[in-house]
Amino acid sequence: MTRRPKMHLVAYLRTNSTASYAGGWRHPAAPLDDVWSPERYQSLARLLENACFDAGFFADNLALPDLYKGRIDDYIGRGGQASLLDPMIALPIMAAATTRLGLGATLSTTFNEPYHLARSLGSLDLVSGGRAAWNIVSSTMDCEARNFGLPAMPDKETRYDRADDVLEACTKLWDSWDAEALVMDRGSGVFADTSRIRAADHDGPFVRVKGPLGIPRSPQGQPVLMQAGSSPRALPLAIAAAAAVPRR
Numbered sequence: 752m753t754r755r756p757k758m759h760l761v762a763y764l765r766t767n768s769t770a771s772y773a774g775g776w777r778h779p780a781a782p783l784d785d786v787w788s789p790e791r792y793q794s795l796a797r798l799l800e801n802a803c804f805d806a807g808f809f810a811d812n813l814a815l816p817d818l819y820k821g822r823i824d825d826y827i828g829r830g831g832q833a834s835l836l837d838p839m840i841a842l843p844i845m846a847a848a849t850t851r852l853g854l855g856a857t858l859s860t861t862f863n864e865p866y867h868l869a870r871s872l873g874s875l876d877l878v879s880g881g882r883a884a885w886n887i888v889s890s891t892m893d894c895e896a897r898n899f900g901l902p903a904m905p906d907k908e909t910r911y912d913r914a915d916d917v918l919e920a921c922t923k924l925w926d927s928w929d930a931e932a933l934v935m936d937r938g939s940g941v942f943a944d945t946s947r948i949r950a951a952d953h954d955g956p957f958v959r960v961k962g963p964l965g966i967p968r969s970p971q972g973q974p975v976l977m978q979a980g981s982s983p984r985a986l987p988l989a990i991a992a993a994a995a996v997p998r999r
């Protein structure tokens with residue numbers, strides 16, 4: 752019997768009414784006033800799950816883009832893509848409304864420490880019953896750098912070097928708890944078997960973290976890793992991530 756190839760569908764989302772289609776927000780039927788409403792994210796998640804999507808992921812940046820003429824006037828003023836809500840708030844709401852849909856967060860390796868990343872993504876994996884995904888980005892815009900005390904973005908080589916280091920540190924943090932470490936046995940009074948919890952001891956060129964992570968091992972062990980860079984320098988990170996390589 753021939754096996755029919757299976758298509759995988761992952762939706763590109765924004766916490767805004769301006770996602771992929773510029774000007775789409777102006778359509779009379781486009782909802783505009785519910786960007787901060789939990790119901791928007793619940794119904795979006797149900798819609799995707801019922802349409803057999805594997806996952807949805809929120810694209811995200813850490814600044815209002817000033818890509819055109821170095822100002823936000825046109826990009827933001829005319830409804831360009833931007834996040835009007837932290838996606839990490841929307842994703843658990845989507846988890847509560849669904850049972851199978853994968854839930855992706857875009858988080859920057861340049862502007863986050865591995866401990867924050869591992870804890871946030873591990874928490875999302877825990878509350879969603881093992882449905883978290885991480886779109887690993889190193890960020891590209893100088894307006895983002897300026898929100899973190901830098902005048903401009905580090906060069907690509909440096910950003911990807913740090914991304915490799917941050918991913919390695921996160922992996923060690925996610926592996927710092929064995930699956931059986933959380934015992935919670937009322938009878939014996941053993942809450943956690945600390946022999947199954949170990950330090951991460953990561954000492955890399957960019958980030959150092961002792962660990963262990965403060966939350967237990969999540970159902971997937973680590974989130975599904977996504978990576979969209981396609982330059983030669985992005986490939987080692989893509990290979991390390993390797994679960995999903997999105998294309999526009």
Ligand SMILES: Cc1cc2nc3c(=O)[nH]c(=O)nc-3n(C[C@H](O)[C@H](O)[C@H](O)COP(=O)(O)O)c2cc1C
Nearest residue numbers: 810811857888890891979980981982985997998999
């Ligand atoms: C489908 C797709 C989604 C992306 N989403 C984001 C995003 O949400 N945030 C971000 O900072 N970069 C995003 N990027 C940019 C990539 O992470 C990467 O920086 C970019 O593709 C350039 O990398 P390269 O020069 O190695 O190809 C996205 C790219 C693609 C193709």
